[in-house]
Amino acid sequence: MLRIAIPNKGRLADETRQLFTDAGLEIRSQGERSLSASLGGIFEAIIVRAQDIPEFVADGAADVGITGFDLITESGRCLRAISDLGFGRCRLAVAATEDSGIRSLADIPQGARVATSFSRTASRYFAEASLEVTLVPVSGAAEIAPHLGIADIIVDLVSTGSTLRVNGMREVATILESTARIVVRAEDATPEANSERRSMIDDLVSALESVIRARGQRYLMANVRRDQLSEAKRILPGLNGPTVIDIMNGGQFVAVHAVVPAAGIYRTISELRAIGAEGMLVTRIERLVP
Numbered sequence: 001m002l003r004i005a006i007p008n009k010g011r012l013a014d015e016t017r018q019l020f021t022d023a024g025l026e027i028r029s030q031g032e033r034s035l036s037a038s039l040g041g042i043f044e045a046i047i048v049r050a051q052d053i054p055e056f057v058a059d060g061a062a063d064v065g066i067t068g069f070d071l072i073t074e075s076g077r078c079l080r081a082i083s084d085l086g087f088g089r090c091r092l093a094v095a096a097t098e099d100s101g102i103r104s105l106a107d108i109p110q111g112a113r114v115a116t117s118f119s120r121t122a123s124r125y126f127a128e129a130s131l132e133v134t135l136v137p138v139s140g141a142a143e144i145a146p147h148l149g150i151a152d153i154i155v156d157l158v159s160t161g162s163t164l165r166v167n168g169m170r171e172v173a174t175i176l177e178s179t180a181r182i183v184v185r186a187e188d189a190t191p192e193a194n195s196e197r198r199s200m201i202d203d204l205v206s207a208l209e210s211v212i213r214a215r216g217q218r219y220l221m222a223n224v225r226r227d228q229l230s231e232a233k234r235i236l237p238g239l240n241g242p243t244v245i246d247i248m249n250g251g252q253f254v255a256v257h258a259v260v261p262a263a264g265i266y267r268t269i270s271e272l273r274a275i276g277a278e279g280m281l282v283t284r285i286e287r288l289v290p
Helices: 010-022 050-058 069-075 119-128 142-148 162-166 195-214 226-235 262-274
Strands: 003-007 036-039 043-048 064-068 079-084 090-097 112-116 133-137 153-158 169-178 180-185 217-225 243-246 253-261 278-284
Touching (some): 010 064, 010 180, 010 195, 050 079, 069 079, 069 169, 079 195, 112 142, 119 133, 162 169, 262 278
Parallel strands (some): 112 133, 112 153
Antiparallel strands (some): 243 253
């Protein structure tokens, strides 16, 4: 049984739980404070802090982990991110106060003090930029540090940037873009890895990715006249073009099926109606396996 480390709280935890539920792997724990749970009766979940997940995976306490790329990078452990799940999007950024005069990386003076909880990543970034800085470790609320005079700039996670603006700060540079990733030990991602465990990991990744892939897509079915199939193909390119099926006693009509983006479904239906399509049906997709 695979042991999977997942975040215990926050937006990352909520979206991870929803992903497993949508993949048919509902998290069943014995209580809100339980540190372990069953995943659909197939896998075991370890519910821990997102920042601890890289350590759990690297040390072998978990076979697989789901956490942010920023935390994987900061851990410095020998890990391999094998899938980008796309949610939990944010960026690790350098920021300074509006009145500091710092508008770009070039404006940061040598010896600047940097408040951050991402000491390893920040140190490597500034070293590569040939900037000598003094790190000021903080565990949270880095935005207050420049106002208290304990740091000149900060390195912190930014999502919308509203927190920086409220605290009179602006982004100076982006260190990395982060999203939720599926992570394993580096040796488990090699051809020499344990074949049974690797097969189970591949099946898990495939199941989760199929759910992610289906989001934002819809399955559309419509009856289209045969002489309008070229136009239907233009309107419904689908994944590999629309599927065309003969209808029993359909006469001049055939059934056309395709996967289409949900965001444009209104326009798609309007265009199909314009070429005389009938009997249109749009449904949600739970999984999409290419």
